[in-house]
Amino acid sequence: MASQTPLEKLAILADAAKYDASCASSGTAKKDSLGGKGLGSTERMGICHAYAPDGRCISLLKILLTNHCIFDCHYCINRKSSNVRRARFTPQEVVDLTLAFYRRNYIEGLFLSSGIVKSSNHTMEQIVEVARILRVEHDFRGYIHLKTIPEADAELAHQAGLYADRVSINVELPTDAGLTRLAPDKNARQIEGAMGKVKADLVEAKDARKRFRHAPRFAPAGQSTQMIVGADKASDADIVAKASRLYDNFGLRRVYYSAFSPIPDASAVLPLSRPPLIREHRLYQSDWLMRFYGYKPAEVMQATDADGNLPLDIDPKLAWALKFRENFPLDVNRASREQLLRVPGLGVKAVNRIVASRRHRTLRLDDVAKLTVSIAKVRPFICTVDWRPVTLTDRADLRALLAPRREQLELFAA
Amino acid sequence: MTALQHLAVGSRTLVQLAEPDDFEAWRERARVLVQGDVPPERIAWVEPGGSGDLFASAGGAGQQCLPVAPADAPPVRANRRFVQLARNALLHRDPERFALLYRLLWRLQATPRIMEDRADPDIRRVEELAKAVRRDNHKMHAFVRFRLVESGEGDEAGEASEHYVAWFEPEHHILRANAGFFMRRFANMRWSILTPAGSLHWDGAVMHEGPPAQRGDAPAGDPMEDLWRTYYAAIFNPARLKVGAMLKEMPRKYWKNMPEAALIPELIAGAQRREAAMVDAGALEFAERPETLAAIDTAIHACRKCPIGALENHAVMGEGPQDATQGFSGLMIVGEQPGDQEDLAGRPFVGPAGQLLDRHLEKAGIDRGGAYVTNAVKHFKYVQRGKSRLHQNPGAKEIDTCRWWLEGERAVVRPRLVLAMGASAARALLGKTVSISKARGAPLALEDGSELWITAHPSYLLRLDGEARTTQAALFDADLAAVKARLTELCA
Numbered sequence: 001m002a003s004q005t006p007l008e009k010l011a012i013l014a015d016a017a018k019y020d021a022s023c024a025s026s027g028t029a030k031k032d033s034l035g036g037k038g039l040g041s042t043e044r045m046g047i048c049h050a051y052a053p054d055g056r057c058i059s060l061l062k063i064l065l066t067n068h069c070i071f072d073c074h075y076c077i078n079r080k081s082s083n084v085r086r087a088r089f090t091p092q093e094v095v096d097l098t099l100a101f102y103r104r105n106y107i108e109g110l111f112l113s114s115g116i117v118k119s120s121n122h123t124m125e126q127i128v129e130v131a132r133i134l135r136v137e138h139d140f141r142g143y144i145h146l147k148t149i150p151e152a153d154a155e156l157a158h159q160a161g162l163y164a165d166r167v168s169i170n171v172e173l174p175t176d177a178g179l180t181r182l183a184p185d186k187n188a189r190q191i192e193g194a195m196g197k198v199k200a201d202l203v204e205a206k207d208a209r210k211r212f213r214h215a216p217r218f219a220p221a222g223q224s225t226q227m228i229v230g231a232d233k234a235s236d237a238d239i240v241a242k243a244s245r246l247y248d249n250f251g252l253r254r255v256y257y258s259a260f261s262p263i264p265d266a267s268a269v270l271p272l273s274r275p276p277l278i279r280e281h282r283l284y285q286s287d288w289l290m291r292f293y294g295y296k297p298a299e300v301m302q303a304t305d306a307d308g309n310l311p312l313d314i315d316p317k318l319a320w321a322l323k324f325r326e327n328f329p330l331d332v333n334r335a336s337r338e339q340l341l342r343v344p345g346l347g348v349k350a351v352n353r354i355v356a357s358r359r360h361r362t363l364r365l366d367d368v369a370k371l372t373v374s375i376a377k378v379r380p381f382i383c384t385v386d387w388r389p390v391t392l393t394d395r396a397d398l399r400a401l402l403a404p405r406r407e408q409l410e411l412f413a414a
Numbered sequence: 415m416t417a418l419q420h421l422a423v424g425s426r427t428l429v430q431l432a433e434p435d436d437f438e439a440w441r442e443r444a445r446v447l448v449q450g451d452v453p454p455e456r457i458a459w460v461e462p463g464g465s466g467d468l469f470a471s472a473g474g475a476g477q478q479c480l481p482v483a484p485a486d487a488p489p490v491r492a493n494r495r496f497v498q499l500a501r502n503a504l505l506h507r508d509p510e511r512f513a514l515l516y517r518l519l520w521r522l523q524a525t526p527r528i529m530e531d532r533a534d535p536d537i538r539r540v541e542e543l544a545k546a547v548r549r550d551n552h553k554m555h556a557f558v559r560f561r562l563v564e565s566g567e568g569d570e571a572g573e574a575s576e577h578y579v580a581w582f583e584p585e586h587h588i589l590r591a592n593a594g595f596f597m598r599r600f601a602n603m604r605w606s607i608l609t610p611a612g613s614l615h616w617d618g619a620v621m622h623e624g625p626p627a628q629r630g631d632a633p634a635g636d637p638m639e640d641l642w643r644t645y646y647a648a649i650f651n652p653a654r655l656k657v658g659a660m661l662k663e664m665p666r667k668y669w670k671n672m673p674e675a676a677l678i679p680e681l682i683a684g685a686q687r688r689e690a691a692m693v694d695a696g697a698l699e700f701a702e703r704p705e706t707l708a709a710i711d712t713a714i715h716a717c718r719k720c721p722i723g724a725l726e727n728h729a730v731m732g733e734g735p736q737d738a739t740q741g742f743s744g745l746m747i748v749g750e751q752p753g754d755q756e757d758l759a760g761r762p763f764v765g766p767a768g769q770l771l772d773r774h775l776e777k778a779g780i781d782r783g784g785a786y787v788t789n790a791v792k793h794f795k796y797v798q799r800g801k802s803r804l805h806q807n808p809g810a811k812e813i814d815t816c817r818w819w820l821e822g823e824r825a826v827v828r829p830r831l832v833l834a835m836g837a838s839a840a841r842a843l844l845g846k847t848v849s850i851s852k853a854r855g856a857p858l859a860l861e862d863g864s865e866l867w868i869t870a871h872p873s874y875l876l877r878l879d880g881e882a883r884t885t886q887a888a889l890f891d892a893d894l895a896a897v898k899a900r901l902t903e904l905c906a
Contacts, residue, residue, distance in 0.1 A: 007644050014648035032598035041599040047556050048663065050674055052650035053682050055659025062649060072846055074814070081810035100638050101645075103578060103603060104560045177861060184846035259654070277654055353532040360531040367533040 004087055010097070012087040016067040016078050017113060020170075021226055021256040023048075025059045025108035025143040028165040028221035038139030039102060040109070042165065046143075047108050060111040060145060061101050065089055065126055069115030073172070073183035075231045075260060078115045088117075091130040098134060102142055109143030109165070110134070116149065124152035124160070131163035143221075150186075150194035157194060158218075161201055166221035166253070169194050171246065174239045178232030195250045198223050202251065222253035229283060230275025231260040235308030237301045240286055244297035247290075257283045282310040289317060292348055293341045314402065318344040321381060322399050328381040329389050332363050344402070345377035377402065427452055429480065430460045431512070435587035437504050443480065444516050448490045450481030454520050459512035495529045496522060503543035505550075505587045511543055550586045555595055557668050558582045560605060561636040578605040581632035581671060589614060593621055608632050639673040646674040652685035703822045707736060710822045714792045717819070720812045722793040727757050732788025736827050743784030744830035745901055747771075748820065750838040750871055751791035754803050762787050767873040771835075774872065774887075778894035780901075786827045790834075790842035791816045808838055810847065817842050829864055830904045831857075833897055836871030854893055857900065865900070869893035 004012075026046030033039045048057035066088035067078040077084055089097075098110045112130055116123050127146055134140040146164040148157045161167050169191055173179045176188045198219070205218030225246060227239060234242075243255040259280040286303075289295040303310060303320040310316050321328060321344045330339050332354055340351045353371040357363065365387040369375040380389045380398060429443050447457060492500075500515050508514075518536050521528055531537060560578035578600075589607070593614050596607065606615045608627035615622040660678075669675035704710045714729040723729075730752035735742040755765035763771055775782050790813055796803035808816075820842050824832070834840045841847050843866055844858070850870055857865040870893075875886055 007641060010641055011644050011648045014645050018649050018651050033601040034598055035601075037602060039600055039603055041595075043595075043598075045552070047552070049556050050646060050672065051660040051664040052646065053657055053660050053678055053685065054651045054654040055656030056651075056654075057663070058646065058649060061645065063645075072810070074845065081814065083811065097641070101642065103600070104562070104636065104638055104642070105558050105580070106642050181845060181861060184844060277656075356530045357532045360527065361533065363533070370533050370538065 006093065006097075009087040009089060009093075010063070012085050013063045013065075013067060013089060016084070016115075017062045017064045017111070019077065019258060020062065020111070020113060020147070021056075021258040022145070022168065022224055022254070023057050023059045023062060023111065024145075024166075024221075024224075024254065026221070027253065028143060029217055031141045033139075033141050036139045036141060038141060039099075040140050040142030042108070042141070042143050049106055049108065059108045060143065061098055061107045061109070062111040063089070063094065063097075063113075065091070065094060065112060065114035065123070065130070066117055067115045068117045070118075071116050071183070071185040073186065075172075075182050075228055091126055091133060094130045095133045095138065098142075099138060099140065102140075107142075109145070111145040111147075113147035114149075116151075120149045120151035121153055121156060124149050124156040128156055128159045128163065131160065135163045145221075148194065148198070150191045154194075154197050157198060158201055161198065161205075161219040162216055164219055166224060167198055167219045168224045168226070169198070170226045171195075171242075172226070172228060173232055174227050174229075174234040174242045175232060178234060182231060192249075195223065195225070195246075195252075199250045223250065224252055224254040224256060225250075226256040226258055229257050229259050229280055235304070236279070236283060236286070236310045237304050237308035239283060240290075240297055240300050243287065244290060255287060257287075276312060278312050279310075282312065282316060286310060286316045289320075293317070294338055295320070295342075314399065315344070317342070318377075318402060322402075325398075329383045330381065331383045332368055333358050333384065343378060343381045345374055345381075346372060426456055426458045427480070428458050428460055429512075432462065434461045434463075434507075435505050435590055437501050440504060440512060440515070441500075444519055445490045446480055446483050447516065448519060448523060449483030449487035452481060454513060454517040457513065457516060459516070461509065461512070490519070491523055491526060492519060493522070493526065493529060499529075499540050499544045502547040502551075503540050505547045505591055506543040507586050508543060514539060514543075547586050547588060550584055550588050551592055551595075553668065554582060554584055554588060554592055557664075557672060558596075558607060559672060561633040562638070563633050575604060578603060579632050580605070580607045581627070581629050582607055582609050583671065584609060584611070587611065590623070597621060635673075643674050643677055647677055647681060650681055652681070655682065655685045657682060703818065703825075705822075705826070707731070707823065707826055710819060710826075714819055717792070720815045722751075722791065722795045722808065722812055725793065725796065727752075727794040727796075728760055729792045730756050730760055730762055730789065730794075731792070732786055732823050733761060734786035734788075734827075735784065736786065741784050742786065742827070743781065743901065744905055745780070745785040745897070746824065746827060746829035746832045747785050747787045748832060748834045748839040748842065749787070749789045750836045750873075751789050751808055752794045753805055753873075754794065754796070757794040762789055766876060767871070770875060771872045774890055774894055777891060778898050780894060780898050786823070786829065788820065788823055790820060790839045792819055810841065813838055813841050814845070817845075824862065824864075828862075831865045831867065831897065831901050832860065833894075834866060834868050836874065839871070840866075840868045854889070855896065865904075867893065867897050867900070869897075 024046055025042070026044070028042050030043055032041035046059055048059050050058040052058060064078070066086070067084065068086050068088060069076075069078045069080055072080045094110070094112065098107070101107045102109070110130070112127055114123050114127055131144055131146060134144065144164045145166045145168065146160045148160050148167050148169055150169050157167070171191055172183055172186065179186055179188050201218050202222065205215065208215035209217065227242070229239065239257070246252050246255055257280050259275050259277050286300045289300055290297060299320065300316060302323060303316045305311060311319050321342065327342065330343060332340065337351060337355055340346055340354060341348065346354070350372045354363065354368065357367065357371065361367065362385050365375070365379070365384045368378065368382065368384060372378055379387070380402070383389070427447070429447070431439055431443075433439065496518065503511055503515060514536065518540060521536070528534065529537065558580045560580045563577045563579055589609050589612055596605065596614070597616055600616070602618055604617055606613060608631055610626055610628075613624035613627045615624055669678070704713050711731040714731060717723050717729065749763060752762060753765045753767065756762055756768070762768070772782060791808040794803070795806045795808050795812070797806055832843060834843050837847060837850060840850070840853060843860065848868065850868060853868040854870070857867055860866050870886065870890055872890070875883060875890060878886055
């Protein structure tokens with residue numbers, strides 16, 4: 001073990017961290033290094049410093065402190081009974097790596113997680129120590145995301161929040177039964193209890209800052225969580241229900257979905273083929289519908305098929321519109337903003353543009369075409385002064401007309 | 415007399431700008447022109463190095479004929495939205511941008527709310543330009559890569575100071591506009607950003623602007639880049655190749671200045687190979703699980719999903735009645751794995767441990783014939799020592815892999831109560847390793863509604879002597895008695 005070079009350790013510990021989907025560096029408090037001793041800044045927008053060929057953004061140095069783990073979760077490549085190579089960084093090594101990458105503008109900051117070594121508290125102490133050295137000793141003002149361990153002391157999680165921009169605890173699986181089966185050492189109550197505690201800390205810190213300007217910030221970018229899709233039998237409806245409950249109860253900024261990927265050394269309780277990546281995409285779309293388009297969870301669930309899953313060939317918004325055709329066509333010159341947001345093919349920006357423009361002119365189909373990405377998709381669902389989709393909405397084959405032509409959705413579809 | 419009268423009718427006002435990215439200078443001139451009532455079509459905007467210079471030479475040494483605004487001219491109106499968009503749009507490399515912005519400013523005087531009309535072609539064009547510049551800014555923040563140069567000159571402390579230098583090729587005139595971003599981020603670092611259009615140098619206190627540079631002026635590499643490339647390759651998940659999504663956000667034109675981009679072709683090519691290897695290593699095309707005991711029996715004989723299957727041995731299937739018509743009592747007994755004798759006989763629990771089990775079952779009043787008896791692992795794991803085969807405990811991973819078959823048997827037999835004997839059997843049912851001494855004596859609920867009882871493996875009793883054996887045998891009997899009582903209760 002001692003013979004591992006930093007290069008080898010980084011390869012092992014970054015490889016082990018890649019199953020965490022989150023790489024966001026946005027939405028935190030504004031800070032910069034002017035007048036400080038160190039380096040770093042965070043502005044409103046997150047920055048993706050590179051993209052990997054899996055299409056995912058690389059914004060943060062996302063690594064594990066160690067991939068040794070005393071837990072035995074079946075979906076996890078780092079579980080105790082797995083045969084992967086193990087490595088371990090010291091907190092100082094992580095700090096040095098973060099700063100060296102940051103100075104060269106490779107990253108926005110650090111996303112640190114860890115396998116559980118010795119005990120949950122010991123591991124959490126090490127994670128907090130990394131953040132402490134960065135913030136206190138080096139006056140680092142870049143982004144820090146810490147994964148907190150639900151089994152660790154609440155006080156440690158609290159310290160993590162004082163140093164980090166964002167903290168997160170993974171709920172891992174959409175159903176309690178799935179968690180019991182695949183992550184036998186974890187406990188759903190404990191996970192939600194820890195998330196509840198973080199929420200209480202967030203609310204308290206926000207309140208304190210209203211009254212005292214110098215009250216310490218607590219995780220200004222809030223908390224997030226992640227669910228694995230396709231490792232258990234949960235349907236999309238189950239997942240949407242769980243996500244909306246999490247948003248409501250714990251004030252989460254984001255729920256991330258991670259399509260289960262076949263991992264080396266998988267165990268036999270897992271499905272062997274991965275779920276189509278498009279399923280994860282549809283879940284994110286449904287997440288967007290709830291967060292930005294005013295859909296209620298129950299309405300998203302109305303878009304699911306009989307088996308509780310969202311259709312894979314069309315997006316959930318189109319699926320909903322096809323099911324509730326009586327709401328369409330909508331007159332773009334009269335319909336409310338909320339109504340327009342339900343038109344398939346109209347995004348939030350397009351709706352804003354339509355609402356602003358129609359104060360100045362009565363919109364024709366051409367005008368709408370200029371304001372949207374694809375008029376062909378929108379046309380069956382709207383009316384303008386010169387357009388009315390007389391027959392389209394009644395056609396039984398509308399879905400076939402609008403669904404993208406059957407193509408290979410994934411490069412390596414099984 | 416207005417100030418414009420000295421211009422020939424039909425001629426154009428030449429307006430020269432000293433810098434291609436100086437919004438304030440443009441704004442000054444545009445204000446005077448609007449107040450001087452010069453319509454957009456009468457103005458030729460000239461930027462340094464731009465094609466507008468043709469007018470300058472034709473019109474004679476580039477004189478500027480800015481009108482003098484009348485003293486009573488109304489103030490020029492521009493709303494915040496316009497200024498916001500114009501500030502960015504002006505940095506675009508499109509030579510028409512000054513004219514476009516002036517035309518819009520001109521129209522804005524008569525129609526103050528024109529900015530809201532997103533369907534207007536001028537508004538849309540300005541928005542496009544501003545968006546392209548915002549994107550270029552964003553990509554500069556993201557893709558600038560500094561390289562370390564150790565400079566010889568020492569600072570006050572006498573240490574060689576570190577200087578970070580980057581080469582970047584922006585698409586638009588955005589260098590100066592982004593000085594602030596890099597200053598705020600790297601306030602205490604000495605850095606330079608070199609571009610074909612100019613350069614920025616920050617020494618920790620003051621920003622200097624320098625002349626255009628060439629790629630060769632920046633260092634060719636940095637020792638950290640090996641680590642960065644290692645990270646880039648490791649964080650990529652080959653199971654989810656999405657090249658289109660990557661190219662959309664990181665187009666090829668940026669690649670030449672990004673050290674990690676050299677890896678991309680090989681990562682893509684290797685992804686399919688790697689995924690295939692991952693699926694193989696994870697072992698597994700158990701696409702459909704067989705749905706009858708006979709089919710499972712056939713399948714386990716061919717199973718080589720773990721190293722045990724590859725030894726010289728035979729799979730041993732569970733045995734017993736599978737439903738009430740065959741006299742099934744609802745009890746499933748799970749052991750660890752077949753031993754030497756079971757392997758030869760092809761039946762579970764026929765060796766010494768099996769005989770001991772039979773005696774204890776009889777004592778507890780449990781009819782073995784009514785129970786389905788099987789093992790957590792279907793093949794015999796051993797090491798060869800001379801002529802004999804020495805029993806080896808199966809590993810956690812082997813148990814987890816074989817759990818697939820046990821779950822198949824459970825799905826067919828549907829026991830009311832499962833008795834797991836030993837830690838391996840308990841793991842096969844719970845998915846985690848538990849301590850027998852802590853888990854025994856009380857039922858645990860399984861997902862399918864059945865009850866799990868855990869006890870020691872009879873071979874454990876065989877290894878004990880004297881008092882320890884007596885104690886453990888009593889505990890074993892007590893467990894079996896409890897199982898018997900519970901089974902009677904469940905079936906009542």
